[in-house]
Amino acid sequence: MASYTLEGSTGTWEIVCGLEVHAQVISKSKLFSGASAEYGAEPNSQVSFVDAAFPGMLPVINRECVAQAVRTGLGLGAAINLWSRFDRKNYFYADLPQGYQISQFAHPIVGKGVVEVTLSDGSTKEIGVTRLHLEQDAGKSLHDQDPTKSFIDLNRSGVALMEIVSEPDIRSPEEAGAYLTKLRQILRYLGTCDGNMDEGSMRADVNVSVRKAGEEFRTRCEVKNVNSIRFVMQAVEAEAKRQIEVWESGGEVRQETRLFDPSRMETRSMRSKEDAHDYRYFPDPDLLPLVLEPDWVSRLKASLPELPDAKTTRFVSEYGLSAYDARILVMEQATADFYETVARGRDAKMAANWMMGDFFAALNRTGRSIEDSPVSAANLSGLLDLIADKTINGRIAKEVFEAMVETGEAPAAIVEAKGLRQVTDTGAIDDAVEAVLAANADKVAQYKGGQEKLFGFFVGQVMKAMAGKGNPALVNEALKAKIG
């Protein structure tokens, strides 16, 4: 792919970007306490004394959160560290009750991995994953409820996060978007994070610097907590442009934490994070080293689902799809499963065409997701079967499908109720053919005079006369027999 660059007044600049993604682990309870991790509860109603850091309260780790981190590491093709450790990251903030975040600094649970992304021109690129570690989420500060006070809700305090740190391998907003999209897809496949960026289940800290070709890295800035893929792409570009301007006006980019303002398409310095941080990391003395049994990791590995890349490859070889079609059908696990239910034992390409055509269009139009699709996989399969066994023809199938979208009913029932069964009775077809030929004697003469393309006109008239239900092959046959 042609490399992405930005033109400044002093020359051409390259973006260097790495992402730190915070992904909320799917679990029932929190990382170190038994309070619920569910989203959206009443303020402070899912808070244990551990989460609120009451005196004498102690953390006890949740096995499922550890398993989720291991699954994710395995899904990213990363090394699992059988020995890891939790450290305290010390800083004061209103929504950080302990005065420290329990995180993994020196010894993360997952080491190096890789994410392969496909770009719009069809090329692929590998983005390195430096590490993945487990840590606690903070609570939530509400700044707009009172003129003089900020309100603190600790429901999220202690919820398990995976921080997934990429290498500074990203070189364009598109690559940043593609990396996040792919990472999100893998997490959703694994069932380790729901990837719901609206609810904050996935947030990215975007590290950006710029340089001229062949240069060493320059100072980077961290744009914190960007909460949509589109915003990440915009933030990369906005921050890169800002830095180019700073450099080109003779200034120096200062290492700092910034916020992205999507309404202005710009980043600004974060006041509350201004002072130089000294987190005083040290091993959390309330916890012991996290030692994983190799057997346990093997069992988790054996139970992993098929991941998007493997599924894409299989769809190409097993169902004869193009790589492009396969990637689309594999985007979401639910879509891929839906597709396989329909495709298995049927015309796989026809199944793909139906899904990517009428089916996706119908979902779009009705604003439904595949999970609550009005047309079930069984019903779409049924429709394909009715086409295959010639109960209905392709044109009628479209009509039946629209009725399925509207009513959610099974195709066979719709065909029966509406009398849409295809006519294969040759007597009836012959009658219709004769009637059409008799009514269009002039056209028959023209046809016989050499205007062969009129054959299509006759087919159309016969089908019309039969309300679309004629078997197209039989209609063709009967017409050929009559007018040669």
Next chain:
Amino acid sequence: MSLDPAAVRRIASLARLRVTDAQVAQIQGELNGILGWIDQLNEVDVTGVEPLTGGALMAMRMREDVVTDGAQAEAVLSNAPDRDGPFYTVPKVVE
């Protein structure tokens, strides 16, 4: 290693402890006394020694993923020096 007044202020600020100008000199003296005494550890040869992190020499037990706690907003808020309905409060924070 010995602390100057600026270092004392930096540490106090990191620890979120207000110190007055008058206190800085005294604290500086005390801390330097302790740190000077601690410097005796420089005598110890620790080459090749693995650091001992915790008091317990075991691996960590893991608990099952079950909701066993929470749903006690009143208890959690009952000791708050200042609260507003179901929230803790702090002076307004500007990000």
Next chain:
Amino acid sequence: MFDFTLSEARDALRARKISARELTAAYNRAIASLNSQINAYITETPELALAQADAADAALAKGEHGPLTGIPLAIKDLFCTKGVRTTAGSKILSPFIPPYESTVTANLLRDGAVFLGKANLDEFAMGSSNMTSAYGAVTNPWTRRGDNRPLVPGGSSGGSAAAVAARMALGATATDTGGSIRQPAAFCGITGIKPTYGRCSRWGVVAFASSLDQAGPIARNVEDCAILLGSMSGFDPKDSTSADMPVPDFASACKRSVKGLRIGVPREYRMEGMAPEVETLWQQGLAWLREQGATIVDVSLPHTKYGLATYYIVAPAEASSNLARYDGVRFGARTEGGHDLTELYENTRADGFGAEVQRRIMIGTYVLSAGYYDAYYLKAQKVRALILRDFTEVFRDVDALVTPATPTAAFGQGEKMDDPVTMYLNDIFTVPVNMAGLPGLALPTGLDASGLPMGLQVIGKPFDEETVFAVSAALERAAGFTTLPTLRAGA
């Protein structure tokens, strides 16, 4: 009534010779009359205690009793007690009412104990004199012969030790991070054990230094300590550092013979300038054990002298982080009037914490800060590993170690206050035991020239408190220490 040991009171209660109400009422009266002089309790709960005593009597009447039914105890004010103010000796927790009960105190309540109140302590357990409590100093019930000047009870569990010594409780809970059970027990002429790290749950105990903190009992004698420890200990899934091990019958271990045991005498505990009477006391103790059939072995713990300096890196580092939660937002005292969040924190913490606590927070913050971590904290962890290695090697050859408990007897209130390091030297014999997570018991075996109690320390292998109790009981039998302090109930 006040001459009862815990085990004797327990037997008298079971035999219905006395009622729990009578016993508790007597202790309530003792507290009412003595606490103004001794200040062993920060919070007294006489009514609660009587209610618990009545419940104990009801249980005893039905012939149902736990190991401690009706036994009145003092609870160090570091253990969170549900519905009863818990201050940790600090102003910053002065309004704090825990909505939960610590595991250790819950275990004691399960076994039928009666809680008389919350015992004074050095603020956040940081101190060796009880002079750092925001609720005032505790006065040692003992005085020097012919000298009425008040002495410190030791610390940090000074209130617990003074309460037991002055017979304002039959026993007490305490905690020990660097000697906070053993040093005050020695200063007050009574007995206290810090069990193996992981033996007692830390859940619900206000944390000082998590990798060192251990709860344990202070009581009138070795057997009483064994009975209390049996109730206090046990695996707790709420504490990740709690040991999943069965609790042995500690009380019966007190009856074991020491015949054939190998007792180590670490030569590095013979400090330069140590008072000759400490040496005499030590030699006497070893002679008693030899007489009872133990073999005395000279051993070496070469890193002993670095224990204290290591401790004064590790403990403040952990404390600086553990005490970050005291910020005036969710519980405790808050200083209003700041303009922003940072001022709220700085004012609340500067007003709420005393000088020693602030000093340790700053030391801890410094040794963890960027550029100094390796030189201080990491180095200390490595020396800590060497201290543990010393003990591990010695315990290949011996069953227990016997050392002095403290370098001196109790000192006067206000003494050793000018220089923090002088105060820190109090814990020189006890700190290495915490660094290595081992069990250690201090008991009185004699008096110094001025008539103050002096104690020995018995150190055991990890989770071998039974041998510690056996050796301690043997020393106790031989010493026959019966002297009582000047200030005491029933005197």
